[in-house]
Amino acid sequence: MIYFSQNLNPDYKDNKPGHRMSNTLLNFSSLLFLFSSAVSAASLDGSAGANWPHFGGSQAAWRYSELDQVNRDNVAQLRPAWLFHTDDYGDGLTSTPIVIDGVMYLSTPSNWIYALDAASGEKLWEYRYTPRPDFVLPGSAGAFIQNRGVAVHNGKVIMGTVDHALVAVDAVTGSEVWKVYVDDSRQCGCNILSAPLIVKDMVVVGQNGGDGAFRGYLTAFDVDTGRFKWRFYTIPAPGEPGSDSWKGDSWKFGGGAPWMTGSYDAELDLIYWGTGNAAGDFYSGDRTPNGREDSEGINLYTASVIALDADTGELAWHFQEVPRDVWDFDSAYEVVLMDREIGGRERKILAHMNKSGLTFVLDRTNGEYLGVFSVPEVRTWITGVGENGELLGRKEPVVGESVNVCPTAIGAKSFNQMAYSPRTGLLYTPTMEFCTNISAVDQPAQEGIFYSSGGFVNELPEGRESYAHLDAWNPVTGERVWSIPSQFALMASVLTTAGDLVFTGDPEGWFLAFDAENGDLLWSFQTGAGHRGSAISYAIDGQQYIATPVGWQDSITGGMLEALFAGENFRKGSTMMVFTLPE
Amino acid sequence: MKQLVTFLLPFIGILAGNAYAANIDDPVLERGQEVYELTCATSYCHGPAGGQAGAPRLAAREFDALYIASVTANGVPNTPMVGFANALSAEDMNAVLTYVAFLNGIINPQFTVDDPLASLGIAVANPRRIPLAGEAQEGRELFFDAYDKSLKRCSTCHEVEGIGIPVASPIATVPGSVSALRNIETPNISTVTLSIGSNESMPALLLSRGIAGVKFYDMSAVPPVLRTIPPESDSEVFNIAGNADWHHHDYISAYTDEELERVLTFLRAISE
Structure with missing residues (x-):
């Protein structure tokens, strides 16, 4: 924790003025840049209150609690209220718990669900999902053992499974109500690790496995019956609009998995979701139509933000962030919805970061590009972004060579989520500074099997003493307001509250609270194992609680980090830890 | 070969950080390295040349040949390491085992080329899929078709060759005609x-x-x-x-008669 200090200059010392502007403030339309403003009052409200009912706190993905009992003045008095060991050490504790009316619903890597008394930690019931035997396709992403959260609605707790089913459990008894196989994990090589999203009386879910040869999709089911409502393929079939952005049969195996959780705007009745990169990951020659320009969109709708009609799943608009991706820069992350006053009028916007750290700001009514900023301080994969959001100066992998680019496919941010406070108008996001050497291969596609079309070996950029930072960004101006360095990596989500606090955890086990206005470190607690999940806040009988999953994920990205920091002990675990103020 | 191993092992860590380990002139090792790089070293799992990436390092771990073969065949329970026994041909299995053994300093692991797992006494279930050609293979692709048929494919309700959701009981009798297939009775x-x-x-x-x-x-x-x-x-x-x-015919309405003919040909081929 030595790199977290309230005495540090918020600006990282290597990040000289001017350098930051050229590197991070890539392109912001004059509209946004000239008219920054405060948050207006009658805006979309993405707050969570006494409950934490959705993965992102609300369907707008703010990860913001309007509770302010715990605030800057008293946060240092936070004490453990209870803790709960899950007994599931499959692969860390990477989930976001849901809390409704004093009950916490917590999922674990092996698809267990616990219902806990959120005031005492007492177990109310547990459900252990049993996948089919032999459900994994060797050489596929379906082997990943994680779970990132459940959705709760109409008295049912709904979870995606390691063998690609969606299962609904009675919220009172923990007994299974319905189950439907979304696909066969032994064929697609995919499964469901992400939390589903509740949209009206539907549950919408994507899947992971976009680094394998298959065709990604979102599927909606009825919450009460489990019956199929609609499916949207993130890759159009021949004859559909956008299919001409794929070469030959490559659309069948083009990836584009929407592998995290989207957002929903009830007023516009639109669902927003980020999609994964095109497959194979590092080679685009077999999926790029002859003569097609990146500016026309290549490999639609991968590496995009898509907006879908909630009732039909039909595409309303799309914005492709990384046409013809060759860096594994998934754009599957959270879509943060907000209303902000820009140029004298309120606009409905969204902010969306992809793995590269490029964070796009769009008009969410129509997908109009408004601006972009880049969060990593070390960036070589592009030289900049053009006036319409197009990538400039792409540094691409070459077959048979090793090409060094920054950031890496671990991501300037991983799947851990940013937070947004309407009080400060700032996005709080964890950023990592890693580079990679990519060796591309022209690999034949084989249904369901890893389709990485190359390999990559990560490395630490030279001349740095720390490799991560927690940042506050103004999404309207594209300015970084503060930044606090962290030594190794930041792989846990961020929580912000009306107490003007920002919480996150680090791989060494520190759970930390910062001042939302300036990044001052106000409180820390050593939880005993690394952080990879998402902290939340809730209240019971007027008492506010801050809860965080504890337990490092040491496979996939976590394993890659351990390779970079040999000898560091990012401890595994699987514990829910809850804090509150003394009586 | 011995000289090569002596040269490589001290530098495995360095190699893993740069280009792939090269200089392998043995064709089995060369193939093993290819299989390893495309199947194991995607970097989401193991790294090139046996380095650590998303999964642990494999080089210079002092693994013995039996351990390498049994883990490769059957996986490690409750981890993302799954068994590859049915995913690789005997030739490729032999090659990749030889390569990982090589990364651990075992120069002559003595796997049997035609059945490397059996030669070590590792029992493996039969591979799921027998080779098919022509209309039978086309029928197989139609049965599992995730692209044109989407959820209205046969495997949404039938498990065959270890793929598909077993809503229905295993197919005991292959219908004699497309008409019989469409109008199959479902008294249950x-x-x-x-x-x-x-x-x-x-x-x-x-x-x-x-x-x-x-x-x-x-x-x-x-x-x-x-x-x-x-x-x-x-x-x-x-x-x-x-x-x-x-009615069964409502569920399989996405298929043409010609396509169902091929599906029947496939089902007959695997039931023989």
Whole structure:
């Protein structure tokens, strides 16, 4: 924790003025840049209150609690209220718990669900999902053992499974109500690790496995019956609009998995979701139509933000962030919805970061590009972004060579989520500074099997003493307001509250609270194992609680980090830890 | 070869950080390295040249040949390391085992080329898929077609060759014609009425009824939904009666007659 200090200059010392502007403030339309403003009052409200009912706190993905009992003045008095060991050490504790009316619903890597008394930690019931035997396709992403959260609605707790089913459990008894196989994990090589999203009386879910040869999709089911409502393929079939952005049969195996959780705007009745990169990951020659320009969109709708009609799943608009991706820069992350006053009028916007750290700001009514900023301080994969959001100066992998680019496919941010406070108008996001050497291969596609079309070996950029930072960004101006360095990596989500606090955890086990206005470190607690999940806040009988999953994920990205920091002990675990103020 | 190993091992860590380990002139090792790089070293899992990436380092771990073969064949329980016994041909299995053995300083691991796992006494179930060609292979692709047929493919309800959701019982008899396939009788499908909220009736495939409650597939939807009624609610909310108005031909309407001919050819080929 030595790199977290309230005495540090918020600006990282290597990040000289001017350098930051050229590197991070890539392109912001004059509209946004000239008219920054405060948050207006009658805006979309993405707050969570006494409950934490959705993965992102609300369907707008703010990860913001309007509770302010715990605030800057008293946060240092936070004490453990209870803790709960899950007994599931499959692969860390990477989930976001849901809390409704004093009950916490917590999922674990092996698809267990616990219902806990959120005031005492007492177990109310547990459900252990049993996948089919032999459900994994060797050489596929379906082997990943994680779970990132459940959705709760109409008295049912709904979870995606390691063998690609969606299962609904009675919220009172923990007994299974319905189950439907979304696909066969032994064929697609995919499964469901992400939390589903509740949209009206539907549950919408994507899947992971976009680094394998298959065709990604979102599927909606009825919450009460489990019956199929609609499916949207993130890759159009021949004859559909956008299919001409794929070469030959490559659309069948083009990836584009929407592998995290989207957002929903009830007023516009639109669902927003980020999609994964095109497959194979590092080679685009077999999926790029002859003569097609990146500016026309290549490999639609991968590496995009898509907006879908909630009732039909039909595409309303799309914005492709990384046409013809060759860096594994998934754009599957959270879509943060907000209303902000820009140029004298309120606009409905969204902010969306992809793995590269490029964070796009769009008009969410129509997908109009408004601006972009880049969060990593070390960036070589592009030289900049053009006036319409197009990538400039792409540094691409070459077959048979090793090409060094920054950031890496671990991501300037991983799947851990940013937070947004309407009080400060700032996005709080964890950023990592890693580079990679990519060796591309022209690999034949084989249904369901890893389709990485190359390999990559990560490395630490030279001349740095720390490799991560927690940042506050103004999404309207594209300015970084503060930044606090962290030594190794930041792989846990961020929580912000009306107490003007920002919480996150680090791989060494520190759970930390910062001042939302300036990044001052106000409180820390050593939880005993690394952080990879998402902290939340809730209240019971007027008492506010801050809860965080504890337990490092040491496979996939976590394993890659351990390779970079040999000898560091990012401890595994699987514990829910809850804090509150003394009586 | 010995000289090469002596040269390589001290530098495995360095090699893993740069280009792939090269300079392998043995064709088995060369193939093993290829298989390893495309199957194991995607970097989401192991790294090039046996380095650590998303999964642990494999080089210079002092593994013995038996351990390498058994883990490669059967995986490590409760981890993302799954067994590759049925995913690789015997030739490729031999090559990749030889390569990983090489990364651990074993120069002559003595796997049997034609059946490397059996030569070490490692039992493996038969590979799922027999080679097919022509219309039988086309039928196989149609049976599992995730692209044109999407959820209305055969494997949404039938498990064949270890793929598909076993809603239906295993296919015991292959229908004699496309017409017979379309109009196959389904006497097991009944009408279930649930008196929860508004009375809701649906065609259903009953799986069990007893101490574990009632389990049935709701066949009104594609894909079918497995519903569970707790035992204490059974008599109150669950009612089952007679044959349902459910037809196989509605479920397979996405297929043309020509396509179903090929599906039948496939099913006959694998049942012989």
